[in-house]
Amino acid sequence: MQKNIILEDRCKELVVELGLGTSDDIVSAEPLAGGVASDIAVVDLGDHRICVKFALAKLKVAEDWFAPVHRNKAEYHWLRTAAEISPDTALKLLGRSEVQNGFAMEYLDGENIYLWKAALLQAQPDNGEAAAVGAVIGQIHAASAISGFDTSPFENRDDFHALRLEPYLRFTATRHPALADHLNGMADSLYASHQVLVHGDVSPKNILFRADKPVILDAECATMGDASFDVAFCLNHLLLKAVHMPALRQNLLAAVESFWRAYSAHINWETPEALEARVSALLPMLMLARIDGKSPVEYLSDQSRQQVRDLAAPLIENPVTRLSALTQYLDAKLEGTDL
Known part of the structure; x- marks a missing residue:
């Protein structure tokens, strides 16, 4: 529970910093399962949902595996570059925080x-x-x-x-x-x-x-x-x-x-x-x-x-x-x- 609270707070800070809404606009921030290298969540902003991602310093595996969190910046650049090269296979990027080593993007569902x-x-x-x-x-x-x-x-x-x-x-x-x-x-x-x-x-x-x-x-x-x-x-x-x-x-x-x-x-x-x-x-x-x-x-x-x-x-x-x-x-x- 504590981890979800921390993640929700980070989501609120990111949404506000990127100008995507206010903290009151966030209906929920639910973690998504599956990754070992980042915390990922879907954020419900009432009229639409977005996906946010924060890099982890220690990956979620049995062995000790550490990696620099600034890799989140390289990922954002790759996604942006891929969108320029192949726009019909890309998702919409919504902004990145240098402070939080996190970014927001469209949430694909349907x-x-x-x-x-x-x-x-x-x-x-x-x-x-x-x-x-x-x-x-x-x-x-x-x-x-x-x-x-x-x-x-x-x-x-x-x-x-x-x-x-x-x-x-x-x-x-x-x-x-x-x-x-x-x-x-x-x-x-x-x-x-x-x-x-x-x-x-x-x-x-x-x-x-x-x-x-x-x-x-x-x-x-x-x-x-x-x-x-x-x-x-x-x-x-x-x-x-x-x-x-x-x-x-x-x-x-x-x-x-x-x-x-x-x-x-x-x-x-x-x-x-x-x-x-x-x-x-x-x-x-x-x-x-x-x-x-x-x-x-x-x-x-x-x-x-x-x-x-x-x-x-x-x-x-x-x-x-x-x-x-x-x-x-x-x-x-x-x-x-x-x-």
Whole structure:
């Protein structure tokens, strides 16, 4: 209860500071579940509702995981940049507070709004979601690779390290010493890259669909970095769900190919083959990281977790260079599995 009171007070302060209303205008401020890195609430202002978000210094996971709260600023800039590049897939931003490290945005709700993760886990028919997300991420990467793009709001490699490289790759390396050189080497390479604007958390849990258009949220990890991270991070969720839901394996593996086809059409900063090779090398590392890193996936059984370890390790030691080769390998290994 105390936490809700504190969050409600912060919401009131933010609404007033941004000129969105008075404290008396707030009918309620209810926390939204699901995130580990921020406090998020829907604020009822009587005639309409808005969403507010505040970054947390300590993330809500079992392991100790700390990150700077000013990442909220990078997220706001990413959302604004994405809206400029792909306005039909963006939400309306309502303002940000430097003092509170929080911002306000429109609240998406209604019959034509759905969460991509929920659709996947409920085995909903494919409506082209993977391709739609791949196309939008490709557009954003391509626009940010053009000369003259303002990178100044996204010089956040140390934040990206704290939020992604350390909890995923480096921490996992401590759990798998035999693979540590591969995992730490990849972390070093990703840290050094500065090629495109990386979202850092392209996950079905962060993607709402409004009709047939994806709205990508939760860009707290935004930085200039390696394009392979966004692609692999998203595709990793499809691969893990292919383990979790054997009956849908073929559809989910096909979605990986659909994402890549839509995304790769926009690559203008390097050859598609070079990027695909890095994605293929990073993917099994992220698979393993979602089992033994600081943010383990919640829906896999112990048996499935061990299976992911067994699948990922050989691909980390001897990576393939094509996504088709990776999906074919996984399909063959998963054939006949019923977990």
